Amino acid sequence: MEKRESAATAFAVEDAKRRCAALSDRLQRLTNTKLPPSPKTTLSRLIHSELTFLHRLSATSHSSPSPLSSNIGHLEAVVHVLQQPSITGVSRVCKPINSIYVDIVCSLNGNPVWFIVSDRNPRYISWDGGSCDKDKGLKQKVQHVVDAARQSPVTLRPSSILLFFSNGLSGNVYQKLRSEFGAVDLEMERFSYEELELEDKWTNVVLGRLFPDACVVEIEVGKDTHGMEKNIPESARIGDLVSCKKHDEHSDLNLGSSLCSFVSGMKCWCCSSDDNVVLEVGLLKQSRRGAESKLVNFDTTAMVAIVSGISNGSTEKLLARPESELRGRFKGNYDFVIAQLIFEISDSIKTKMKMSKEDKNPIHSELVRLEFQELISMCGGPNEKLRAEYFLKFLKVVPDCPSTRLMSLPTTRKLALKNKVVFGTGDYWYAPTVTANMAFVRAVSQTGMSLFVIEHRPRALTGD
Structure with missing residues (x-):
């Protein structure tokens, strides 16, 4: 009997080591x-620590067989959650907040949330606990997690x-969560395989642990925790929006293939009939809390990239110019611009920008509009000015109305007010927010706050 137990323990240890290596x-x-x-x-360090523990255990398991106590299942579940398409803006993983251990601090469909992950057997999850302290x-x-969330500073406070x-979870405990905490079901994709986004831009399908019995519930922390103030701004300056029928009228202009492709695939306000997004006298506001946002916000870097000559067919023409001419033209920005030109050839910005506009209405703030127009006026060439004028007609300008949680961050050099x-x-x-300003995004992340952004590579105005 002891030999069989020892063999079973050894097998479990080796299997856990294999899972650690695969997860890493x-x-x-x-x-x-x-x-x-x-x-x-942080996650890599935890997996390495678990693997070190298993190596020590395998060296002694032959002499003292015992049930395997491993954290690999919990770590697999954390990575599984992180790989869900709706999870963005991850700022912390497996760290305490206000003395409460939180597995993931992130955004879910634009809402700041905390994830608590459990890999326990549902038979051992009791509601009121046992006699042991x-x-x-x-x-x-x-209750401790909910209290900690509600008492957190506004910069870290989750909406849920x-x-x-x-x-999974037993029916009795599940009903208790619903009745005492108002928990509701949250549907998440359950993968039979993991489709990973790889650093080398290839997609790789890797068999991983399945979660057929997983249960996800959401507990709302409180109203307006995201900084959605009760009073919606009463007005917004709306430009002369171009009807979708007018796209072809500009085909004879030198707008560039990238801009034309971008605008033609954009969800235009003039033909939007989505009941969840309304902008008439007031501004659009989600009519159903927790729904995926129907909007995408462009910052100045994104708008410059969209109209830049680099993104619209001038790359090879510029690279064919003598180096002396380009150095005189771009001066201290020469290396910066050349790097963008070379990168555009191998990885066009159109690919990344396409992800930002799918089924979303584009907006930008008053501040961005003014800054963008000033940059175009000073640095834009004739074609770039033409593209800017055309592109602005497809966007709605919303008042500068920053969320409470962003404005609660201290204003520093890295966290500029603008x-x-x-x-x-x-x-x-x-x-x-579609942006190339990742320095600001990193600075926000270092505070522990999750921020919903879509990154793109910078593109400079070239005078095209």
Whole structure:
């Protein structure tokens, strides 16, 4: 009997070691856009620690067989949650906040949320706990998390808490969560395989652990925690929007293939009939809390990139110019511009920008509009000015109305007020901000706040 137990333990240890190695490989293949370096390093360290523990255990298991106590299942569940398409803006993983251990701090459809992940067997998840002081029960644990969330500073406060039970939950405990905490079901994609976004831009299908019995519930923390103030701005300056029928009227202009492609595929306000997005006297506001935002917010870097000559067919023409001419033209920005030209040839910005506009209405703030027009006036060439004038007709300008949580961050050199207004306005409307300003995004992430953004490579105005 003891030999059989020892063999079973040894097999379990080896299997856990294999899962650690596989999980580490999957983690490293994730792009920094999906999982930033700091959270990735934290998870990598935890997996390495688990593997070290298993190596020590395998060296002694032959002499003292015992049930395997491993955290690999929990780590697999955390990575599974991180790989869900709706998870963005990951700022922290497996770290305490206000003395409460939180597995993931991120955005879910634009809403700041906390994830608590459990890999326990549902038979051992009790509601009120047992006689042992250490067995506090799920009720008390959830109450502590909810209290910590509500008492957190506004910069870290989530709109809701998500409980992910990778092995499911008993009916009795599930009903208690619903009745005492107002928990509701949250549908998440359950993969039979993991489709990873890789650093080398290839897509790789890797068999991973399945979660057929997973249960996800959402507990709302409180109203207006995202900074959605009760009073919607009463007015917005709306430009002379171009009807979709007018696209062809500009085909004879030198707008550039990238801009034409971008605008033709954009969801235009003039033909939007989505009941969840309304902008008449007031501004659009989600009519159903938690729904995926129907908006996308452009910052100045994104708008410049869209109209730049680099993005619209001038790349090869510029590279054919003598180096001396280009150095005289771009001066101290020569290396910066040349790098963009070379990168545009191998990876056109159209590909990334396409992701930002799908089924979304484009907006930008008053501040961005003024800054963009000033840049175009000073640095734009004739064709870039023409593209800018044309492109602006397809966007709605919304008032500068940054969310409370962004404005609650201290204003510093890295967290400039201007950027807090621009990104905060997108945050106010639960809209991802399309940007190349990753220095600001990293600075926000370092505070622990999740921020919903879509990154693109910078493109400069060339005088085209």
